[in-house]
Amino acid sequence: MAVYKRGDKAVFYMNFSVDGVRVSRSTGKFSKREAKLVEAVEKKRMMVEGALSQRERAARMLLSIAIQKTYDERWKDNKDGLKAKRLAERAMDLIGDIPLCKIEDQTIKRMVKKLEDSGVKGATINRYLATMKTLLRHHQQPWEHIKLKKESKGRIRVLSKEEEITVVRLLRDTDHSTKRSYYPEAADLVEVLVDTGCRLSEILNLKYEDINWDNNLISIWINKGDKPRSIPMTKKVRGILLARQAGDWFKPFTIDIYQAQKAWNWSRKRMMLDDDREFVMHALRHTCATRLLDRGIDLYTVKEWLGHSTIQVTERYAHLKPDKLVTAAEALET
Template identity: 90%
Template sequence: MAVYKRGDKAVFYMNFTVDGVRVSRSTGKFTKKEAKLVEAVEKKRMMVDGALSPRERAARMLLSIAIQKTYDERWKDNKDGLKAKRLAERALELVGDIPLCKIEDQTIKRMVKKLEDSGVKGATINRYLATMKTLLRHHQQPWEHIKLKKESKGRIRVLSKEEETTVVSLLRDTDHPKKRSHYPEAADLIEVLVDTGCRLSEVLNLKYEDINWDTNLISIWINKGDKPRSIPMTKRVRGTLLARQEGDRIKPFSIDIDQAQKAWNWARKRMMLDDDKEFVMHALRHTCATRLLDRGIDLYTVKEWLGHSTMQVTERYAHLRPEKLVHAVAALDL
């Protein structure tokens, strides 16, 4: 039985097997002649596909299907897997649901142009491009035509001791109304961030069970690089975390990222630093790295402290120690 009528509307269904794969579904046709034609086309397609290599079959795969398969097979178990899937789905909206073999150089250029026209910055565009590269590589498709854009490295903003003191004092010592009642907690948070060099999310997600008071170490288990690390506590950090350990509190900090950012922006405005676009909370991480280097700590130790994925990331801070060059030139004067 190849095609047969089914249901009150007498729609013809097809039922056949090609290379062990069974097809049983509606042809969408109401006459046997038309149904047989649909069946023949589908059989031919399946036989052609059956003769293709896995790479050739993937080349015909629609982008929407490729995204879901890449998520299921590669991204799903990654920390940022869902973010990668959403970026790919946004790219799908920009280029259309086309076969992977049609994602060519001009396709990527059109996508980049649309992103730029909508105000998306270079670093974010690179995340789209990197996601598309990963997707194509996963399905063994050409990806070399996707080139990341050059990103402006900008300056590494470091807080002076005076700036740090001012931010903390504004948040801790000001008489805040109820809607800003969490600002003193943000002051504690800032001191922990600048002394540990942790990312904001790492400290906000920190639990007391991850603090070893005997060894004086904080363990960061979940982070951007999926590389657990332990950080020693300064006396200030230890004192702050101990002081915040009340009752059955699971985490030292109860505020969320939005509340922390609002507190920071409030202090920034009162310091009249609105125009300093680099005066952000992430600068506290830069500040920690720079202070470690200023006190003679080597780059490798700073890399491990901050949890950088590669030495190249840490080397951004190397130029902040020009005194090394001063000592080096002395060797040429001998």
């Protein structure tokens, strides 16, 4: 059977097979001549595609389809898989739903230019680029033309002991209004962060069931590096977490990330550090790392403490403790 009429409107349908693949659907045409033309075009398309390699077929695939296939086949089971999918979809909004073979050097440059013009920073742009590289590689398409941008390492902001004390005092001892009633809780949070070096999300999500009072350890199960770790508690951290347990909550901290940031920004403003863009809560993690190194803890131990994925990430703190270089210089003097 080739084309035939079907239904009250006498629309022509086509029914044929190519290499074992059956096609049975409407041609959308009301004359047999036009229907046969549609059928011929569809047959030719299927025959041409049937002769293509898997890589050649993927090259013709629209970006939207490629994103869904990459998610289903690669990203779905990853912790950040949904983020990767959404990032790829935002990239598609910038370059259009085009075939993969059209994602060329100039296409990527136009995407980067649009991101830069909208104020997106280099590190975020690199996440777009890395996502597109992964997608193209997954479908065996050329990806070497996608080059990540050099990121500015910037300086590592570390809080002095005086700055730490000031932040905590402002949050805990100020007579706060009802709207700021949770600021003393933020003071406890600051002290825990600086003594554990944990990421803000790790402590906010910490549950009492993850604290082993007998072994004096807190366990971080879900984190950015997808690498669970346990951290010993200092006396200060243990005291704060024990005191907060009296509230009969299932976790020590009840504020969310936005309240924590709001409290931090309030204290920064009163310390007249508005212009110090590096004076952020994440600096407490840098502060912990630096203090560990100041007390003679080696880089590998600091890596395990902070939960870094590689020692290279931890090495950015190495220049803050140049004692070994001084010792080397003294050896040369000798």
